[in-house]
Amino acid sequence: MTFKLETNLKSLVDSVQDYCFTNGLIYFRPSENINERSNDLANQLPVTLFPTIYPRSEFQYALSIQTEFQKMIFQISQDYNFLKEALKTVIQVDDFTKRLWNIYDQVHTEGITQPITLGIIRNDYMLDQNKSIQTSPTQLSQIEINTISCSFGAATSKVSNLHAHCLRITDNTEFLSQLAHNDNLEILAKGLVNAWQMYENENSILVFLVIDLERNIGDQRLLEYECLKLNSKLKILRYTIQDFAERGQINSDKTLLIDGSEVGLVYFRACYDPNHFKSDQDWNARLLIERSKAIKCPNIQAHLVGAKIVQTTLFEPGVVEKFVQDLSVAQKLRATFVDLYSITKENLSQIIDLIDEKSDEFVLKPQREGGGHNIYKEDIRKFVDSLSDKSDLMGYILMKLVKPYTNENYVVRTGEQLAKKSLISELGIFGFYISNGDKIIQNQTGGYLLRTKSFDVNEGGVATGFSALDSLCLI
Numbered sequence: 001m002t003f004k005l006e007t008n009l010k011s012l013v014d015s016v017q018d019y020c021f022t023n024g025l026i027y028f029r030p031s032e033n034i035n036e037r038s039n040d041l042a043n044q045l046p047v048t049l050f051p052t053i054y055p056r057s058e059f060q061y062a063l064s065i066q067t068e069f070q071k072m073i074f075q076i077s078q079d080y081n082f083l084k085e086a087l088k089t090v091i092q093v094d095d096f097t098k099r100l101w102n103i104y105d106q107v108h109t110e111g112i113t114q115p116i117t118l119g120i121i122r123n124d125y126m127l128d129q130n131k132s133i134q135t136s137p138t139q140l141s142q143i144e145i146n147t148i149s150c151s152f153g154a155a156t157s158k159v160s161n162l163h164a165h166c167l168r169i170t171d172n173t174e175f176l177s178q179l180a181h182n183d184n185l186e187i188l189a190k191g192l193v194n195a196w197q198m199y200e201n202e203n204s205i206l207v208f209l210v211i212d213l214e215r216n217i218g219d220q221r222l223l224e225y226e227c228l229k230l231n232s233k234l235k236i237l238r239y240t241i242q243d244f245a246e247r248g249q250i251n252s253d254k255t256l257l258i259d260g261s262e263v264g265l266v267y268f269r270a271c272y273d274p275n276h277f278k279s280d281q282d283w284n285a286r287l288l289i290e291r292s293k294a295i296k297c298p299n300i301q302a303h304l305v306g307a308k309i310v311q312t313t314l315f316e317p318g319v320v321e322k323f324v325q326d327l328s329v330a331q332k333l334r335a336t337f338v339d340l341y342s343i344t345k346e347n348l349s350q351i352i353d354l355i356d357e358k359s360d361e362f363v364l365k366p367q368r369e370g371g372g373h374n375i376y377k378e379d380i381r382k383f384v385d386s387l388s389d390k391s392d393l394m395g396y397i398l399m400k401l402v403k404p405y406t407n408e409n410y411v412v413r414t415g416e417q418l419a420k421k422s423l424i425s426e427l428g429i430f431g432f433y434i435s436n437g438d439k440i441i442q443n444q445t446g447g448y449l450l451r452t453k454s455f456d457v458n459e460g461g462v463a464t465g466f467s468a469l470d471s472l473c474l475i
Ligand code: ADP
Pocket: 124, 143, 144, 363, 365, 368, 369, 370, 371, 372, 373, 374, 399, 400, 401, 402, 403, 426, 458, 459, 460, 461
């Protein structure tokens, strides 16, 4: 099954770019001067020309387990002792995770002031050639779960429409009905606004906690504007953690205030990377927010559940089953797992042997988010050799590489010639949950994100420049 391409290529690329600019599929280019916002320098986000042909049953499988994954994430976030044990080794060597843990530890001791939380989750998979349909109910392999700052949730909703447009102008209209529906933008906005409403103060603001000079502005602003459509009283303001360090306060009843406004909900689109914290004051501000009675998306413990070591712990026998009582559900979740190894004092030398023997089969991941941090294949061995203290490896996890199917498609990216390439895709399923105390009160599957990149590129990520936004054409 292929899409025909007989149109004039130049006018086609122009048309794709026009669509992207008109619909907010844009991001700011890296600025020469990193201290200045480069308003006049936006690029279209890289997109594929056509959607990717994808098995409907696999897409549905991923959708069908999303709320179960979300329940499990919530249950784990409620289990202090489990998280403590899971993170124990990592926090000995990884200062960033340790600082996050310390914040959790402190608010846990003091008592949680806000029982309501919002989780916006994205669960990422690749369709894995190494997984046999004879032995597994799915060929999806989970890459990771994101519990903080899941990006492209808004932009992705525009990509199916872009592809509908591309199919029309290239005379491939017979595929239009197979495009997967994607109302992720509306669903995430609903999650944010529902949670903000539960704060029960119409004068409180919803804060998008962002990094200064954010480049992925289209995605964030689309979500903001969608939220504003849902409640005429809602006011959304963008602040950085540095703003909170300078001007944030909590009063005696734990109300969070900034510039005279009461904060109802803090939606984190930052604070998932050590570089987002410039000083100890910024860390104090993160603690201040956590201690306050503002609702957080996510709260600190749900953020920690996204650590790669937690994913690795879940892989161990009996761990999913601790949180998911229905064994048939637990099996459905487990069917998406691939081999994962935590690295401890006890198994350190075995892991180093494994890397020596089979480096090519693995990716080594630190407890980081946002792409660009992993070490792949042959480089793992070199990296291990370069470590003077091998116990630094305990901050990482080792994961079996997934072998995704390839598809032929074109990527439309600024400054690049349109050429047919062999590409691989990563599917992300979004959703949100709202909890109150120890109960989930709303749990909803959202839409999806498809990111597609050259078959020979290890890393992922659109903002990092590796991947293009894509959509699904289901068969
Ligand atoms: P991050 O939290 O930084 O996004 P990921 O675990 O998602 O970290 O890894 C980044 C990228 O590396 C993924 O988007 C994917 O392209 C690639 N990747 C990660 N794990 C695997 C794996 N097991 N097999 C193949 N590719 C992987």
